[in-house]
Amino acid sequence: MLCVMTESFVPEPDSPDDLDSPDVRELAEVPSIEVISxxxxxxxxxxAEKLGLxxxxxxxxxxxxxxxxxRLITALAGLVTxxxxxxxxHAGPIREGLQALQRxxxxxxxxxDEPGKGPGEKYTGPVY
Structure with a gap:
């Protein structure tokens, strides 16, 4: 069984995983758009961290x-495309974030890189 943690999940030290907790959901229950996002x-x-931003x-x-x-920007471009x-x-903000990273x-x-040759630009087209 695969599970995903919500952002608010904070495990308590030395306590067993409690799958009945509202903070943990089975991966099958998570909508695909949430996984992609x-x-x-x-x-x-x-x-952004690797760019020092x-x-x-x-x-x-x-x-x-x-x-x-x-590598990360190219993977993101492939996922978004x-x-x-x-x-x-969600498409607009994610695409804008990708373009900001490319710039x-x-x-x-x-x-x-020449326009069209930068990270992910083979998927998104040139970013100026």
């Missing part, structure tokens, strides 16, 4: 890693 948010958050000086962030950011018809009202990647690169 959460995956997108996780990819966005991780890419949580720091006042992104390039000096200890987490700055353009290679990792490229493949699921755009299912995202409904931040280009700005952070010492040698920016």
């Amino acid at each position: 959460r995956a997108a948010v996780m990819l966005m958050s991780s890419a 949580s720091e006042s000086e992104p390039l000096s962030s200890p987490h700055f890693d353009l290679d990792e950011a490229r 493949a699921s755009i018809e299912y995202l409904g009202p 931040a990647f280009r700005e952070s690169s010492a040698h920016p």
Whole structure:
């Protein structure tokens, strides 16, 4: 049985997992749009960290890693492109977040990719 935790779930130390808790749901009960949206948010958050966007000086962030950011942004672009018809009202904000990450990647690169060659742009088209 696969389970998913809600954001408010905080396990108590030394206590057994309680599957009857309202904070834990079977994965089969989670709507697909929620799974897709959460995956997108996780990819966005991780890419933002790898671009150093949580720091006042992104390039000096200890987490700055353009290679990792490229992979995460490309994975996000593939997910968004493949699921755009299912995202409904979530599509706009997720797509805007993806484009912001693509622009931040280009700005952070010492040698920016040509338009259409950046992370995820084979799925989204060029981002300027």
